[in-house]
Amino acid sequence: MVFGAFERMMALRYLRSRRQESFISVIAAFSLLGIALGVATLIIVMAVMNGFRQELLSRILGINGHLTVYGxxxxxxxxxxxxxxxxxxxxxxxxxxxxxxxxxxxxxxxxxxxxxxxxxxxxxxxxxxxxxxxxxxxxxxxxxxxxxxxxxxxxxxxxxxxxxxxxxxxxxxxxxxxxxxxxxxxxxxxxxxxxxxxxxxxxxxxxxxxxxxxxxxxxxxxxxxxxxxxxxxxxxxxxxxxxxxxxxxYRMVDWQGANASFFNAIQVERNVMFLILSLIILVAAFNILSGQYMLVKGKGRDIAILRTMGARRGMILRVFFMSGASIGLIGTLAGVVLGILFTDHIATLQHWVEALAGTRVFDPEIYFLTNLPAERDPLEVLQVVGMALAISFLAPLLPAWQAARLDPVEALRYE
Incomplete structure (x- = not known):
C-alpha cells in the first residue's frame, strides 16, 4: 500500500480536526495509551521472566553440578x-x-x-x-x-x-x-x-x-x-x-531432570502471561476500530465531496487507514521506549517503591532471589512490536474499507 502526500495530509488533518483543543479525540487517546501500556507491559513482563529464569539457572548451576553421580x-x-x-x-x-x-x-x-x-x-x-x-x-x-x-x-x-x-x-x-x-x-x-x-x-x-x-x-x-x-x-x-x-x-541425575518441573512451570507462566497481556493491545485495537467508525460516520459529507472531486476509492481507503494505523504506530513506539526505560532502571524503581510503601515488594523467601532481575531478549521485543503493529494495522481496515465504499450520491442526498 503506497501512501501519497495527499493521503498523509488528509489523515493528519482528520486526526487533528476531531477536537479543536486536542491533537486526537478522547477515544484515540485511550487507544494510543492502551497500546503503549500493553506493549510496555509485555516487554517488562517478558524481561522479568527471562531475568528470573536466567538468575535462577545461573545460581542453581553455580551451586549444583550439571550432572551428579550418587553412590x-x-x-x-x-x-x-x-x-x-x-x-x-x-x-x-x-x-x-x-x-x-x-x-x-x-x-x-x-x-x-x-x-x-x-x-x-x-x-x-x-x-x-x-x-x-x-x-x-x-x-x-x-x-x-x-x-x-x-x-x-x-x-x-x-x-x-x-x-x-x-x-x-x-x-x-x-x-x-x-x-x-x-x-x-x-x-x-x-x-x-x-x-x-x-x-x-x-x-x-x-x-x-x-x-x-x-x-x-x-x-x-x-x-x-x-x-x-x-x-x-x-x-x-x-x-x-x-x-x-x-x-x-549408581544413580545419575542431571540438572534438567532435577529442575524440570520448576523450569517448565516458569515457561508455562511466561506463555500464559504473554497471552493474557496481549489482550490489553487487543482491547486498545477495538478502541481504534470504534473511533474510526465514528470518524467515517462524521466525515461522510467530506468523503462524498472528495469522491466528486476525483478521489479514487483507494485514496479514501488509504486516508482512513493511515488515520487509524498512526495511532497504533505511535502507541507501539511509545510502549517500546517505556518498556526499555523501565527494564533498564527496574532495580532503582523497585527500591523507590519499597521506600514509599515501607515494605518489601519482592520477598526473597517467596521468589528465591534478593533482587528483581530483568533481561530483555531482542527477538521477543521484535515479536511484541510485530504483534502490536499487526493488530493496530488490521483494526482500521474495515472502517477504511467502509469509507471507500461510500456512495457520494447517498451521502449528499440530504445535504
Missing part, C-alpha cells in the same frame, strides 16, 4: 579413580567428589534443618559464584580447615558469625548399649557466603571433605561426584558417555 549403599569407594575417568570425557570442566547429607544445625536453643556438603576447599573455591560471595578472610580459614562456611541467612537465623561455634546433629546416630544416639559435633564458623538465592543462603553448610568423612563415618569414601560442564545443554550426551563406566547400581 549406592555405603558410598563410593576409590572415588579418585572414578573422578579421573569422568575428567577424560569431552566437555567436562570440573569433577568434584563430595559428601551430601542432611543435618540439624543447633546454636543455643535454636535449631534448623540444613544441607551439609563436604568437599575439598580448593574445589569449592574454584566456583566463581561461591568464591565471589564469601567474606574477606573466610576462604583462607576454610582452606586451612579452621571451620565451616554458613549461608549468611542461616548464620543470621542462628545468631552465629565468624569466630563463633555451631553444632551439627546427624540423624544417623551412634549405636550404644542404651540404643541409637544422635551424632553431634561442634565446629567453629570460618565465614559466611551470600549467593543471592534464599534457598541456598538459608540452608547450605560447607565442610572440608576430611571433616565431613569423619563426621558422617565415610572414611576414604564419598557419596556423590558432581560434574561441571563447559556447555550445560550437553548434559545428556555426557551422561550417556559416563554411563559406560559408572556402575549400574
Amino acid at each position: 549406592a549403599g555405603e558410598g563410593i569407594e576409590h572415588y579418585d579413580d572414578l573422578a579421573e575417568q569422568l575428567r577424560q570425557i569431552a566437555g567436562v570442566r570440573l569433577v568434584v567428589p563430595q559428601i551430601q547429607e542432611q543435618v540439624i544445625v543447633t546454636a543455643g536453643e535454636r535449631a534448623r534443618g540444613a544441607v551439609v556438603r563436604g568437599l575439598e576447599p580448593a574445589a569449592l573455591l574454584e566456583r566463581r559464584l561461591i568464591a565471589d560471595s564469601v567474606e574477606t578472610g573466610a576462604a583462607e580459614r576454610f582452606r586451612a580447615g579452621e571451620g565451616l562456611l554458613l549461608g549468611n541467612r542461616l548464620a543470621q537465623t542462628m545468631g552465629r558469625y565468624p569466630g563463633d561455634t555451631i553444632s551439627l546433629l546427624s540423624p544417623q546416630g551412634n549405636t550404644t548399649v542404651i540404643g541409637s544416639m544422635p551424632r553431634v559435633k561442634t565446629y567453629p564458623v570460618a565465614g559466611t557466603f551470600n549467593v543471592g538465592m534464599y534457598e541456598y543462603d538459608s540452608s547450605f553448610v560447607y565442610l572440608p571433605l576430611e571433616q565431613a568423612q569423619l563426621f558422617f563415618r565415610l572414611p576414604d569414601k564419598v557419596n556423590a561426584v558432581e560434574l561441571f560442564l563447559d556447555n550445560p545443554d550437553r548434559v545428556r550426551e555426557v551422561a550417556a558417555e559416563a554411563g559406560k563406566f559408572v556402575p549400574a547400581s
Whole structure:
C-alpha cells in the first residue's frame, strides 16, 4: 500500500480536526495509551521472566553440578579413580567428589534443618559464584580447615558469625548399649557466603571433605561426584558417555531432570502471561476500530465531496487507514521506549517503591532471589512490536474499507 502526500495530509488533518483543543479525540487517546501500556507491559513482563529464569539457572548451576553421580549403599569407594575417568570425557570442566547429607544445625536453643556438603576447599573455591560471595578472610580459614562456611541467612537465623561455634546433629546416630544416639559435633564458623538465592543462603553448610568423612563415618569414601560442564545443554550426551563406566547400581541425575518441573512451570507462566497481556493491545485495537467508525460516520459529507472531486476509492481507503494505523504506530513506539526505560532502571524503581510503601515488594523467601532481575531478549521485543503493529494495522481496515465504499450520491442526498 503506497501512501501519497495527499493521503498523509488528509489523515493528519482528520486526526487533528476531531477536537479543536486536542491533537486526537478522547477515544484515540485511550487507544494510543492502551497500546503503549500493553506493549510496555509485555516487554517488562517478558524481561522479568527471562531475568528470573536466567538468575535462577545461573545460581542453581553455580551451586549444583550439571550432572551428579550418587553412590549406592555405603558410598563410593576409590572415588579418585572414578573422578579421573569422568575428567577424560569431552566437555567436562570440573569433577568434584563430595559428601551430601542432611543435618540439624543447633546454636543455643535454636535449631534448623540444613544441607551439609563436604568437599575439598580448593574445589569449592574454584566456583566463581561461591568464591565471589564469601567474606574477606573466610576462604583462607576454610582452606586451612579452621571451620565451616554458613549461608549468611542461616548464620543470621542462628545468631552465629565468624569466630563463633555451631553444632551439627546427624540423624544417623551412634549405636550404644542404651540404643541409637544422635551424632553431634561442634565446629567453629570460618565465614559466611551470600549467593543471592534464599534457598541456598538459608540452608547450605560447607565442610572440608576430611571433616565431613569423619563426621558422617565415610572414611576414604564419598557419596556423590558432581560434574561441571563447559556447555550445560550437553548434559545428556555426557551422561550417556559416563554411563559406560559408572556402575549400574549408581544413580545419575542431571540438572534438567532435577529442575524440570520448576523450569517448565516458569515457561508455562511466561506463555500464559504473554497471552493474557496481549489482550490489553487487543482491547486498545477495538478502541481504534470504534473511533474510526465514528470518524467515517462524521466525515461522510467530506468523503462524498472528495469522491466528486476525483478521489479514487483507494485514496479514501488509504486516508482512513493511515488515520487509524498512526495511532497504533505511535502507541507501539511509545510502549517500546517505556518498556526499555523501565527494564533498564527496574532495580532503582523497585527500591523507590519499597521506600514509599515501607515494605518489601519482592520477598526473597517467596521468589528465591534478593533482587528483581530483568533481561530483555531482542527477538521477543521484535515479536511484541510485530504483534502490536499487526493488530493496530488490521483494526482500521474495515472502517477504511467502509469509507471507500461510500456512495457520494447517498451521502449528499440530504445535504
